[in-house]
Amino acid sequence: MLKDITLGQYFPGNTPVHRLDPRTKILLVILFIAALFTAKSYFSYGAVIVFLALSVAISKIHVKALFKGLKPLFIIILITGILNVLYTKGETVLLSFWVITITLEGIRTAVFMILRIMLLVSGTFLMTYTTSPIALTDGLERLLNPLKKIRVPVHELSMMMSIALRFIPTLIEETDKIMSAQKARGADFETGGLVKRAKALLPILVPLFVGAFRRADELATAMESRCYHGDKGRTRMKVLRMTGSDAFALILGVLLLAGVIVLAVFGL
Amino acid sequence: MSQTPILKTEGLTHTYGAGTPFETVAIHDVDLSVYPGEFIGLVGHTGSGKSTLIQHLNGLVKPTGGRVLVGGEDLQSSKETLRNARFRVGLVFQYPEYQLFEETVYKDIAFGPKNMGLVGEDVDRRVHEAAGFAGVPEEMLDKSPFDLSGGEKRRVAIAGVIAMRPEVLILDEPLAGLDPKGCEDILAHIQEYHTSTGAAVIMVTHSMEAAARVSDRIVVMHKGTVAMEGTSKEVFSRGEALRAMGLEIPAVTKVLLRLRELGVDVDPAAFTVEDAAKAIVRLKGGHNLC
Numbered sequence: 001m002l003k004d005i006t007l008g009q010y011f012p013g014n015t016p017v018h019r020l021d022p023r024t025k026i027l028l029v030i031l032f033i034a035a036l037f038t039a040k041s042y043f044s045y046g047a048v049i050v051f052l053a054l055s056v057a058i059s060k061i062h063v064k065a066l067f068k069g070l071k072p073l074f075i076i077i078l079i080t081g082i083l084n085v086l087y088t089k090g091e092t093v094l095l096s097f098w099v100i101t102i103t104l105e106g107i108r109t110a111v112f113m114i115l116r117i118m119l120l121v122s123g124t125f126l127m128t129y130t131t132s133p134i135a136l137t138d139g140l141e142r143l144l145n146p147l148k149k150i151r152v153p154v155h156e157l158s159m160m161m162s163i164a165l166r167f168i169p170t171l172i173e174e175t176d177k178i179m180s181a182q183k184a185r186g187a188d189f190e191t192g193g194l195v196k197r198a199k200a201l202l203p204i205l206v207p208l209f210v211g212a213f214r215r216a217d218e219l220a221t222a223m224e225s226r227c228y229h230g231d232k233g234r235t236r237m238k239v240l241r242m243t244g245s246d247a248f249a250l251i252l253g254v255l256l257l258a259g260v261i262v263l264a265v266f267g268l
Numbered sequence: 269m270s271q272t273p274i275l276k277t278e279g280l281t282h283t284y285g286a287g288t289p290f291e292t293v294a295i296h297d298v299d300l301s302v303y304p305g306e307f308i309g310l311v312g313h314t315g316s317g318k319s320t321l322i323q324h325l326n327g328l329v330k331p332t333g334g335r336v337l338v339g340g341e342d343l344q345s346s347k348e349t350l351r352n353a354r355f356r357v358g359l360v361f362q363y364p365e366y367q368l369f370e371e372t373v374y375k376d377i378a379f380g381p382k383n384m385g386l387v388g389e390d391v392d393r394r395v396h397e398a399a400g401f402a403g404v405p406e407e408m409l410d411k412s413p414f415d416l417s418g419g420e421k422r423r424v425a426i427a428g429v430i431a432m433r434p435e436v437l438i439l440d441e442p443l444a445g446l447d448p449k450g451c452e453d454i455l456a457h458i459q460e461y462h463t464s465t466g467a468a469v470i471m472v473t474h475s476m477e478a479a480a481r482v483s484d485r486i487v488v489m490h491k492g493t494v495a496m497e498g499t500s501k502e503v504f505s506r507g508e509a510l511r512a513m514g515l516e517i518p519a520v521t522k523v524l525l526r527l528r529e530l531g532v533d534v535d536p537a538a539f540t541v542e543d544a545a546k547a548i549v550r551l552k553g554g555h556n557l558c
Contacts, residue, residue, distance in 0.1 A: 186383030
């Protein structure tokens with residue numbers, strides 16, 4: 001049920017993709033997305049797909065796991081596809097009756113849009129699957145470091161993010177527990193109208209919020225008693241270092257984007 | 269016992285995450301019968317399947333194999349049976365104080381009875397009765413549950429389940445995290461409910477002393493199966509086997525066993541300090557402690 005949420009899930013491993021610096025992976029995802037949105041032809045989509053497929057193959061993440069991540073988006077993908085098929089104007093009419101006209105261009109656009117969403121999600125999922133949340137926020141903080149010059153609280157933001165990520169599984173577990181406890185007292189979440197069901201959530205939400213505040217309080221005390229006082233003078237247990245493979249991966253990413261841009265310029 | 273069991277499991281099996289790499293067998297082929305008026309101590313090491321087992325007993329978790337019978341009826345046979353079973357088998361979770369949510373203690377205790385479809389005086393009677401059994405004083409009923417101390421909250425939460433007048437009351441580690449006085453208190457109230465209503469009680473606990481003191485029967489879970497079953501005397505006489513499962517015998521029993529090793533002819537089948545004292549006094553030719 002709730003445990004099936006795969007968002008932010010991390011599959012530990014020791015492949016070249018896992019070992020890449022988180023900054024590299026974040027930059028690669030940005031390059032990947034840029035390439036994806038520049039791509040307009042079969043060729044360029046092919047290049048993007050090959051790039052992703054290679055990364056997936058090296059990371060040894062099961063394709064099944066990636067598709068599982070796409071499952072919740074199924075309806076969005078479906079609607080996008082249908083709307084694009086129906087509302088794209090084109091010349092080559094394949095089918096026409098009543099108000100519905102389906103054109104070759106429509107189908108082409110729909111296929112591209114669906115591919116785009118799927119690739120976008122799979123690409124970002126590959127990053128979260130192969131990078132621990134801690135490493136990810138660490139990388140993000142380092143990438144955004146220059147913004148500190150203009151007083152953006154980068155460290156605080158990334159600390160908040162890692163704490164939030166850290167507590168997602170805890171809160172899910174707690175929700176499950178509270179739900180079971182209330183069910184044991186005969187609470188009914190499955191029947192009744194909208195108002196009744198919304199009311200039925202109260203016995204879950206109140207303890208959940210009370211618990212979240214209590215945890216936040218405890219965490220703050222624990223952090224303070226270990227002398228946490230923000231960014232100043234803080235050193236890291238794991239210092240991020242770029243290596244040769246990071247440079248290689250980044251060059252590949254840049255080449256992908258450059259290639260797709262060149263193809264787009266030549267109208268392919 | 270010749271009575272028919274009120275609660276019974278037949279070949280109960282539960283596998284988590286079947287078909288994934290995280291597949292684990294939580295409980296396997298558990299046959300357990302609970303008779304009316306019985307007090308069962310359910311003990312076992314962390315991860316032995318105790319919590320999974322008790323969540324099956326009121327149908328919160330659906331078994332992947334086997335079945336659970338409440339009063340002879342299969343829990344999963346219909347939605348009605350399942351819902352009724354929730355009220356007939358009351359389950360108090362571990363750290364139940366974190367499930368309180370209402371504005372007042374009274375309303376929180378009334379949550380269960382109201383879900384049963386009771387109204388007005390019936391609810392009122394049950395709330396007061398349950399508060400009495402769980403040791404929640406009358407003047408506490410109008411307070412907010414969030415203003416109470418940890419021990420008080422736990423008693424309120426237990427009252428919330430007792431208010432459904434379950435025929436089987438199951439408590440998961442009701443003594444966890446309490447000071448000795450709080451432990452005694454809760455234990456005494458659970459026993460009171462047990463003796464004055466005749467309800468069966470299953471208490472999951474880590475404390476061998478507590479289990480030995482209040483249980484008619486002790487069930488030991490190990491690696492998802494029932495490893496031992498019997499009176500405290502029978503179970504604790506197998507100290508070695510218990511230790512192999514990561515469990516301990518009560519501390520006083522250990523003292524008596526050591527005394528025996530040292531050549532003192534004392535009966536080691538005593539699990540509370542009082543019984544042990546009596547055993548030693550008996551040895552010295554005395555008759556009674558008082």
